[in-house]
Amino acid sequence: MRVTNNWLVASAMRNLNRLRADSTKAEQQVSTGLAFTKMSENVVGGSEVLKLQHRLGQLDTWKQQQNDAVQWLQASEQHLDDMSESLARLKELALRARNAATEGHRADIATEAQEIGNHLVELLNARNGDKALFGGFQTQGAPFTMDWSTGTLTYGGDSGKLMRDVGPNTTFAANISGDQLASFTYQDASGTTQTGDMVNTVFRLIKDMIPTAPPAGAPVDYPPKDDTMDRLEAAFNQVNALRTQVGTRHQRITQLESKLEDTYLYLESAMGNAQGADPAKAILELEQASNAYKAALAVSGRTLPVTLADFLR
Amino acid sequence: MSTFSSLNTIRTGLFGSQRALETVGKNISNANVKGYHRQEVLFAAAEPSHVINGIGRGINSAQVVRYRDEFLDRQFRARSGWSGYYSTQANALSEIENLMGDLNDTGLKASLESFWNSWKTLALHPSDLSMKQGVVESAKTLIQEAKITFSGLQDLRTSLDGQLQQKVELVNQAAAEIASLNQSIQVAQAAGQEAHELTDRRDQLVDSLAQLAGASAITQPDGTTTVFINSMSGSSSGAFVLVQGNTAMTMTATQAMEADLDPSGITSTTQLVTNLTYNGTPTPWNVPSGEIGALLEARDQIAPDFMQRLDDFVRGIANQVNSLHGTSVDPSIPNIFTIDPAGTWMAIDVNAAVVADPSLIYSAGTLPTGGPPWPVTDNGDRARQIGALADSAFLTMGGQSLTGRDFLRGLSTEIGFAVKDATARAEAASLQVDQTEQQRASVSGVSIDEEMTKMIQYQQSYNAAARVMTAVDEMLDILINRVGTVGR
Numbered sequence: 116m117r118v119t120n121n122w123l124v125a126s127a128m129r130n131l132n133r134l135r136a137d138s139t140k141a142e143q144q145v146s147t148g149l150a151f152t153k154m155s156e157n158v159v160g161g162s163e164v165l166k167l168q169h170r171l172g173q174l175d176t177w178k179q180q181q182n183d184a185v186q187w188l189q190a191s192e193q194h195l196d197d198m199s200e201s202l203a204r205l206k207e208l209a210l211r212a213r214n215a216a217t218e219g220h221r222a223d224i225a226t227e228a229q230e231i232g233n234h235l236v237e238l239l240n241a242r243n244g245d246k247a248l249f250g251g252f253q254t255q256g257a258p259f260t261m262d263w264s265t266g267t268l269t270y271g272g273d274s275g276k277l278m279r280d281v282g283p284n285t286t287f288a289a290n291i292s293g294d295q296l297a298s299f300t301y302q303d304a305s306g307t308t309q310t311g312d313m314v315n316t317v318f319r320l321i322k323d324m325i326p327t328a329p330p331a332g333a334p335v336d337y338p339p340k341d342d343t344m345d346r347l348e349a350a351f352n353q354v355n356a357l358r359t360q361v362g363t364r365h366q367r368i369t370q371l372e373s374k375l376e377d378t379y380l381y382l383e384s385a386m387g388n389a390q391g392a393d394p395a396k397a398i399l400e401l402e403q404a405s406n407a408y409k410a411a412l413a414v415s416g417r418t419l420p421v422t423l424a425d426f427l428r
Numbered sequence: 429m430s431t432f433s434s435l436n437t438i439r440t441g442l443f444g445s446q447r448a449l450e451t452v453g454k455n456i457s458n459a460n461v462k463g464y465h466r467q468e469v470l471f472a473a474a475e476p477s478h479v480i481n482g483i484g485r486g487i488n489s490a491q492v493v494r495y496r497d498e499f500l501d502r503q504f505r506a507r508s509g510w511s512g513y514y515s516t517q518a519n520a521l522s523e524i525e526n527l528m529g530d531l532n533d534t535g536l537k538a539s540l541e542s543f544w545n546s547w548k549t550l551a552l553h554p555s556d557l558s559m560k561q562g563v564v565e566s567a568k569t570l571i572q573e574a575k576i577t578f579s580g581l582q583d584l585r586t587s588l589d590g591q592l593q594q595k596v597e598l599v600n601q602a603a604a605e606i607a608s609l610n611q612s613i614q615v616a617q618a619a620g621q622e623a624h625e626l627t628d629r630r631d632q633l634v635d636s637l638a639q640l641a642g643a644s645a646i647t648q649p650d651g652t653t654t655v656f657i658n659s660m661s662g663s664s665s666g667a668f669v670l671v672q673g674n675t676a677m678t679m680t681a682t683q684a685m686e687a688d689l690d691p692s693g694i695t696s697t698t699q700l701v702t703n704l705t706y707n708g709t710p711t712p713w714n715v716p717s718g719e720i721g722a723l724l725e726a727r728d729q730i731a732p733d734f735m736q737r738l739d740d741f742v743r744g745i746a747n748q749v750n751s752l753h754g755t756s757v758d759p760s761i762p763n764i765f766t767i768d769p770a771g772t773w774m775a776i777d778v779n780a781a782v783v784a785d786p787s788l789i790y791s792a793g794t795l796p797t798g799g800p801p802w803p804v805t806d807n808g809d810r811a812r813q814i815g816a817l818a819d820s821a822f823l824t825m826g827g828q829s830l831t832g833r834d835f836l837r838g839l840s841t842e843i844g845f846a847v848k849d850a851t852a853r854a855e856a857a858s859l860q861v862d863q864t865e866q867q868r869a870s871v872s873g874v875s876i877d878e879e880m881t882k883m884i885q886y887q888q889s890y891n892a893a894a895r896v897m898t899a900v901d902e903m904l905d906i907l908i909n910r911v912g913t914v915g916r
Contacts, residue, residue: 154844
């Protein structure tokens, strides 16, 4: 082959350019810590990175929904706990009223029952932040209004379920609506199923115990009706059942939370694997590339400047 | 043979060496000139004179040859046509990659995500005006980002068009110069002169035409060269003559409406693009190779294709959101997006009424019983449904159903593959060009060492000839001045 000067120059240039590009790439990997920064450098990896980004984004929105649902469920759980305790106390009062020695005692018991009744109405109208806890979709104002003179409890809310997407294909209602709470079924003395509500039961109980209230001709040791006890029991069970429901949901979300946390860690590390450069490898490559570049420079520096002209006298 | 005739013989040797040294000088001074082909004086022993005993009459140095390999030239041109094509295409695609293929979680991808998230957040607080405001803002950002990307593509087309105009101008200039060189070379050859420098220049111009438009050339017996450009019109391909003899055709770049180039009939009166015509013929022709080929393809096919799909993307999302929150659900629910029914690219916006009054957004799952203002409720089922569109595959691309995010990922992946492919091809083509160029340099390039060696060789032969001439001179001196002087 005939080696000409242009040939030498072009070949040296080409090699230097190629080696320089190699070393720049290695340099970039070391300084950014990323194996690639453009889709075209690694299409499959880049597509994977986009997928992982999307999944990480999804986790964030699930997290947001979970937090909101947990807030609702915690508040519901706490207020249902309170209700359950109050109803337990009422049951106790009812039993004591049965055995109360005097009407005076019963009147005392009735006063306490009245207070518990007020407290129950307060609990029913409890709020989660600025929203009514048990109002369904109707979260403005108080969902329940109690008229103690007639003993009627009116529910102004609806049966709306606040649905939250807390995980992949997992949707929960974050709330218990008032209609679930206020009404329940029980069996009366004759064994027929009746519908009652918690507060009216309390009202009945109080009415049963207040001395002025007993119907004409009733004996002095007028006990609460058996029916009332049944209703009280049913209300208690209802509240506890709902509490269990809420608790179960809460627990499920806690499980999901920890699972998502694991997924998050996994995705982060997958992201590192997909786009991150292996520092040791990158530095070695940089070293290699810069050595090759230096060698090429040295060779070109030796061969290019020499011609026969240097040796002519 | 006479003593005087040997003087003449030696003179041819002296002149020959001188001419060879001149050529060595020319080669050395042009060693780095692009397109220069090394020259060499070809010596031949002069025919003997039959009058004088058939003894030779020195040398003939009539011919100066120019080293070139026609096969390599042809190969170089074909390869540099493809190299020009792929490197231009890779550049255009890289621009698109910068617009649509970034790996960071920013731009269109991020704004799509925050659009869906704003609905999901609204679902948590369905009657909160600030959340509705958030939905409106994120919808505006989504449209804006899409339009920024779109106008980036539009700018790219405009710049491709500008480049095309320049390249066409270069083609015309080169063609005109080749035509005039053809004429000069023809005249010189007819007069029996060498026209190596003119031919070098002409070859260089043909090389540049090869890179610009994939041109090829054939040298005619009369010394002129005919330049062709391959063309494709639909499925039929052929070649048209760009330069023949001393005539050059002209390409003109005229401007046409975008609608003329876009078969799908989507119109945009604001976009002017250039249509190519050949020698005044308005039929659009296509150059399949060279930089012009790549520019035409990028401007008329690749960029519009991405613009179309970006439009599909925004239109798909707007339609889907409107189908859940718009007049088609209930006449009293306003559309979130206004969509130009004529189908103009990117004529989609956030409904001005909703922008002016975000409280018009209706988050509840149940249908409203009256018009706005909407009753306060915590029912966010509609907002939840719209937020859930994030994971719903309602867009289609290439017959596949995709979510918005996957659609964008598909575009990124596609452009990534295209850039990778074009870059690899451009690199391969340029490597081939380099190799051919090296082979050409091996044949036609100047080697200083070789020229130096020849310089020594011709210097020595010049010295020797001069020495012989001195000897003959001394012989003549003896003959003229010393003969016949006996007895003086």
